[in-house]
Amino acid sequence: MSRDEGAAPIPGVSGQRTLRIGIVCPYAWDVPGGVQAHVRDLAETLMDFGHFVRVITPVQDPSLLPDYADDGGRPRSVPYNGSVARLTLGMRATNHVRRWIREGEFDVVHVHEPLAPSLSLLTCWAAEGPIVATWHSSIARSRALSVGYYIAQTAMEKVSARIAVSEYARRTLVDHIGGDAVLIPNGVKVADFAEVAPLEPRNGRRVLFLGRTGEPRKGLSVLLRSWPGLRHNFPDLKLVIVGAADEADVLAQLPAEDAASLEFLGPLSDHGKARALRSADVYVAPNTGGESFGIVLLEAMSAGTPVVASDLPAFRRVLDDGRTGAVFINEDSSDLTRVLSRVLSSSAERESLAAAGSARAAEFDWSHIAADVVAVYDSVVQPGEVVKVDLRGQLMGRWGQRGSTSGVR
C-alpha cells in the first residue's frame, strides 16, 4: 500500500475512474420481470456514469438483446421449487460463462439472485476475484436451499460483497446462509415516468390497477368488492385495468350496472404503462402479499400519480409509513372504500400526495442508487487485478492449474 495512492483521484465520484463491470442476469431477458428490469436500468445508469458494462443473460431471441448484453444461451423449462422455472444451466452454459469472464477482463463481476440455479450460480462457481452479489427475493420455500446448502455455502464464500434490495431479501440471506448484506433498494428511472405524455384525456375520474387479474395476490378482488360503493359516491368513476386480464372473470365479480365503468387496456409496454399511470387520478395497489419491494409504487409516484396501497410492510416502507401515499388495511374492502373516497374527493390531498410521492421517488432515482452500488464495487475492486476463471471447480482443472499457480502463489 503505497501512500501515493491516497493522493490519487477519489473514485468516489462516478466517472472519475472507469470500471469494467460484468453483470449476470439469471432470467431470460425477453421475459418481463423485476430482476431483468433491475439489471437493465443498473447497466444503463452505470454506462451513463462512464463505466464499461457487459451483461450476460439467458435469452429466447438473441436479436432482442441491446448492444451491451451478451447471449448467455437459451433458457430451459425446469421444474424447480414447486413451479416450472426458465433457467439456463449445463456444461455448455458454464463454458460460455467462463469464456465471457476470460474475454471481459472485468474489475468486478456483479451477479443477481446468486442462488437461482442459472447463470448467476454458474458464475459464482466459474469465476474468481471480486464478485458482488445482489439478493432480490425472499425465498419462502427453503428446501432447495437446504438440499444445496453445501453448494450454496461454497459459492457464497467466493462473493466478496453482498447486497440485498429489501429487508426481506436480507433476512432470507441472514437466516439461510449466514452473514449480512448491505441494503441498497431498487431504483426507478424517474424521468421515464415523469416526462411522458398522458393518454388522451377522457371524461371522469380514473382509478388505475396494474397486474394480471388472475393472480389473487395482486388483490383486484379487494378493489372490485369496494367498487359498487365507490361508484355510488362518484358516478363518473372509471377503473382502468392494465395487464393480462380475464375480462369475463372480472365482470362476473361486479353487478351488471358497473360493467361499463371498467376499461381493459391489456398488457402494455413500459412506455405505455408510464402513459397510463400519468393519466390516472389515483393508482391503487391492493396487493395482499408476495411483494418484497413495491417498485410499481415508485413508478406511479415518479409519474406524479397519487398512490393508495394496502399496508403491506414493503409498501409502508416505500410510502414512508403513509406520508408519501395513502394506505388502507390489507384485504379490507370497506377501508379501501373509505381511503379511496377521501383521496378522490379532495384535490388538495391528491396534489399533496403527488408532490410528496414525486419527492420520495426522486430519492430512489437510479442515479442515486447506482452511485451506492459503485461504492460497493470500489470497496472490493483490487487495483491491477481482474476477475479470472476459477479452475478449482473442476478436479481436472485443478490438476491442470497446479503447475501454473504454484509459481505465482
Add this chain to the structure above:
Amino acid sequence: MSMGTAILIAAVFVFAVICALYLSVTAGRLDRLHRRIDSSRASLDVQLARRQAVASELAASGLLDPATATVIAAAAHAAREAGDQDTRIAGDPLVNDGRRWLIESDLSGVLAEVFDDSYEVAEVMALPGGHDIVVSLAGITRRVQLTRRFHNDGVRACRQVRAHRFVRWFGLAGRTPWPSTVEMDDTPPTGLIFGPGEGRTLET
C-alpha cells in the same frame, strides 16, 4: 486372500479416497477464503489511506474555521502515522492493530462531530471548491464502512470453516494466523447521509 478381505480392502480404499477428496476440496475453500480476506484487508488499508488524505486536504483547504481544521488535521495526521506503522510491521497484525483502530475511530468521531448536521455541510459546500471535497468525503467515509463490513464478513466465513473439527485435526489452515475482524467506529457523518438506503451518500 479371501473374498471378505478383498471387500474390506476395497472399502477402506474407497473411504480413503473420499476422505482425501473432501480434505482437498476443503483446503481449496480455505485457501480461497484466506486470499479473500487478504485482499479485503488490503482494500481497507487503501480506503483508510484515502480517507486520511481527503481529511488532510479538507483541513488544509481553508474552507473550515481554524479550530475545526486543527482538530481534523490532528486526527488525520495520527491516522496516517498509525497506518504507516501498521504497514511497516505487516505480517504481524497483532502488534498494534488494536491501537490503530482506536486512532481510525477517532478520525471517524471527529468527522462525525463536525458534519453532524446539514447546516455545517451546506455552509462548506457553498464555498468555492467546497462541493467537490464534501462529496469526496461522503464517498470515502461510505467506502470505508462498506469495505470493513465486507472484510469482517469474510473473516467470519473463514472462522466458520476453520472451526470445523476436520480442519483442525488435519491442520488444513497451515500456519495462517487465526483471522481477526477489524473493530472500529466507521459510522459516516450523519450530515453526509440521506436517502432510502441505509447509508447513501451524496454523489450526483
